[in-house]
Structure formats: C-alpha cells, structure tokens
Amino acid sequence: MQITVVVNGREYVRDVEPRLLLVHFLRDHLGLTGTHWGCDTSNCGVCVVHLDGVPVKSCTVLAVMADGQDVRTVEGLAAGPELDPVQQGFVACHGLQCGFCTSGMMMTARWLLDTVADPSDEDIRAALAGQLCRCTGYENIVRSIRHAAALEAGS
Ligand code: FES
Ligand code: FES
Numbered sequence: 001m002q003i004t005v006v007v008n009g010r011e012y013v014r015d016v017e018p019r020l021l022l023v024h025f026l027r028d029h030l031g032l033t034g035t036h037w038g039c040d041t042s043n044c045g046v047c048v049v050h051l052d053g054v055p056v057k058s059c060t061v062l063a064v065m066a067d068g069q070d071v072r073t074v075e076g077l078a079a080g081p082e083l084d085p086v087q088q089g090f091v092a093c094h095g096l097q098c099g100f101c102t103s104g105m106m107m108t109a110r111w112l113l114d115t116v117a118d119p120s121d122e123d124i125r126a127a128l129a130g131q132l133c134r135c136t137g138y139e140n141i142v143r144s145i146r147h148a149a150a151l152e153a154g155s
Contacts, residue, residue: 002054005031006031008076014062022056023047025063034074034103045131048104049114055111072122074103075083078099084149086144095144097135104131109145118149 004013007030014029026032026049035058047058050072051111077084086109089095092120105128112127113120119127123136124145131140 001064001067003064003090005063005066005069005071007071018062018064020063021048021059022051022061022063022066022071022108023058025066026058026071029063032075036100036103038100043132044101044104045108045128046101046104048107048131050107050111050127053111053114055108074106084110085148086113088151089144089146090141091147093140093144093147095136095141101131101133102136105133105141109148112145113152118153119145121146122141152154 001018002013002015004011007026010029016025023035023037026035027037027042035049038044038046038079040059042057042060049058051061051066052069077087079093081114083091086106090102090106095105105148108127108131112124114122121142128138128141
C-alpha cells in the first residue's frame, strides 16, 4: 500500500506492506533510528512517538494507520543546534544511563509539557507509567522533566 506520512515536518511517500509496524517504518524505511524497539509486547515504551500530537507506542501502530498523519520522533525535538528544553533537562539532571529508554521518555515528557504547564511529580510519574527504565530508578528522569518545565516557565 502507498502511504503519505509527514515525519518531523517532512513528507514521505512510501510503498509498505500492510503488516509493517510504524516503529519499523521509521527505523528501517526512513532511517530514523532514534526511536527504539525493545519488547514486541507493548510493555517497555522505548518506541514512543507522537502521532498527530499524541504519544503512541509505535510498535502497536501499523505504518498504514499513520497514512495522512503527522509523526514526531526524537529526531524532531531539537530545533537545529538548539536542544528542546526536555533534552536540556535530561542533560542537566542526568536523566539517562544506557539511554535505551531515553527517546521514548523524552517524547512522553514533551507531550506532557505541551499538555500540562507545571506538572507535579505525580503527573510526571503517571505520564511515564507505561514506560520502563532498567537503569535510573526513575528519580533523575522525574527531575529532568521538572527541570524542563522550569526552563519553559523561565525560572
Ligand atoms: Fe516495547 Fe514498543 S517496543 S512497547
Ligand atoms: Fe537505561 Fe533507561 S537509561 S533503560
């Protein structure tokens, strides 16, 4: 099937098999390997991207379901050399160790800050409830997102 998808502001027209998952479309067809693939069972959340502004696990979405829609991946967070506040927060607060979960965490964090201006720790933990990190114990991820919120608030 032919699909047209706008990814990080750029339009792609591709022929894909109907069974192709969005995560594989992004990684293998477009070369956007910042979106990771971890579990195959919809548990880990390393594959989170935005589909029309809403975070989704891209291993549970068929590429054909993204036809005509906007996708944003971790590669679309920074504006040129300027890191997104979420990325700045993860750098400043050591929000990662191995980094495998990080792109998914940051995409959910970006959606949260677009939705809730000043999220509480409970809001942050609730938003990340569908995602796993085997390294950090989550504390620094929560701190990173709080830091990003403060950057956006100008404090
Ligand atoms: Fe684990 Fe998508 S790869 S939830
Ligand atoms: Fe290693 Fe989260 S930083 S899994």
